[in-house]
Amino acid sequence: MSVTARPFGATREGTPVTLFRLENPSGAYVQVLDYGAILQAVAVPDREGRLRDVCLGFDTPAEYQEKHEGYLGALVGRCANRIRGARFQLGGRPHALAANQPPNHLHGGNRGFDQYLWDHRIEGDSLVLTRLSPAGEEGYPGALQTQVRYTFGPDNALLLEFQAVSDADTVVNLTSHAYWNLNGHGAGDVGGHTLSIDAIAFTELGEDNCPTGTLVSVVGTPFDLRSPRALSDGWNADHPQIRQGGGYDHNWALRGSGLREAAVLHAPESGITLALSTTQPGLQVYTANFLPESTGKGGAVYGRRRGVALEAQGFPNAVNQPEFPSTVLKAGETYHQEILFAFTHD
Numbered sequence: 001m002s003v004t005a006r007p008f009g010a011t012r013e014g015t016p017v018t019l020f021r022l023e024n025p026s027g028a029y030v031q032v033l034d035y036g037a038i039l040q041a042v043a044v045p046d047r048e049g050r051l052r053d054v055c056l057g058f059d060t061p062a063e064y065q066e067k068h069e070g071y072l073g074a075l076v077g078r079c080a081n082r083i084r085g086a087r088f089q090l091g092g093r094p095h096a097l098a099a100n101q102p103p104n105h106l107h108g109g110n111r112g113f114d115q116y117l118w119d120h121r122i123e124g125d126s127l128v129l130t131r132l133s134p135a136g137e138e139g140y141p142g143a144l145q146t147q148v149r150y151t152f153g154p155d156n157a158l159l160l161e162f163q164a165v166s167d168a169d170t171v172v173n174l175t176s177h178a179y180w181n182l183n184g185h186g187a188g189d190v191g192g193h194t195l196s197i198d199a200i201a202f203t204e205l206g207e208d209n210c211p212t213g214t215l216v217s218v219v220g221t222p223f224d225l226r227s228p229r230a231l232s233d234g235w236n237a238d239h240p241q242i243r244q245g246g247g248y249d250h251n252w253a254l255r256g257s258g259l260r261e262a263a264v265l266h267a268p269e270s271g272i273t274l275a276l277s278t279t280q281p282g283l284q285v286y287t288a289n290f291l292p293e294s295t296g297k298g299g300a301v302y303g304r305r306r307g308v309a310l311e312a313q314g315f316p317n318a319v320n321q322p323e324f325p326s327t328v329l330k331a332g333e334t335y336h337q338e339i340l341f342a343f344t345h346d
């Protein structure tokens with residue numbers, strides 16, 4: 001195993017950015033930036049043993065800055081997904097957040113964790129990125145010390161371990177917003193990929209794209225992914241919730257607890273499979289329904305449905321829905337969550 005660092009240009013403001021490559025003895029590797037703790041590349045073998053980079057990304061920091069609204073590979077925080085009306089109550093006090101997707105708050109606000117430079121250290125086979133989010137940032141109470149540890153194993157499994165501590169009660173929901181295309185990051189739409197999710201219910205979307213609070217059974221709907229289903233089958237389905245999201249843009253309520261396998265994505269063409277395990281209660285699946293057409297790494301064409309984000313996280317708007325698993329972090333307590341992306345091929 002090796003972790004190496006090299007310069008990755010500079011932000012528009014002139015701050016140098018570093019790219020870290022975590023490579024295993026087989027030559028498979030992942031690349032992570034200290035800017036935004038962004039997952040910039042994941043190169044794993046297909047069924048011919050050829051490496052394919054299956055993670056969408058850009059070649060320069062400026063592109064990440066200009067196109068940040070796609071959240072490519074981003075480490076999303078302080079609170080992933082939507083908070084209705086960009087407000088919540090905590091300890092009897094109202095808190096107003098940045099309404100960056102009016103009227104809601106999305107993915108941490110105008111300048112989320114994906115748009116800051118993180119501190120880094122290399123610890124053995126791992127890259128550890130840390131960031132202190134000051135009290136009041138984007139409207140959140142409490143200074144939050146955040147850490148994410150990236151570890152890439154000899155078995156082509158990438159582990160993300162999230163940790164955070166706040167000096168006041170706050171809301172925390174960290175996730176990775178990597179988009180996957182298991183045929184290669186520039187290989188076109190992902191309609192032929194199959195996806196299964198270990199869930200019997202999903203959170204219904206209201207007209208404001210926040211959950212209504214109702215958990216709907218997946219049985220008899222395009223959301224039944226207990227057996228693998230082609231993504232195009234889902235996004236072409238005639239179902240009011242698919243119309244509301246423009247495809248899949250929903251949170252599945254995962255079964256079980258602790259680190260357990262939650263979803264399996266497979267590309268029949270390349271033979272590559274991604275099995276996602278997580279400690280989180282929810283999995284937001286976003287089939288890039290609104291990803292604008294743009295040029296990605298090496299001139300690749302990205303856009304609508306040319307990748308799928310599998311965002312293991314707390315339920316959207318949980319802070320305003322007492323019946324959802326809590327995303328509140330009490331002062332002095334430690335937030336800990338894990339996501340494991342394990343790559344194999346047939």
Ligand code: BGC
Pocket residue numbers: 069070071081249250284286290309311
């Ligand atoms: C959300 C989408 C949003 C996208 C932005 C996803 O996580 O679920 O609704 O448009 O992020 O890139």
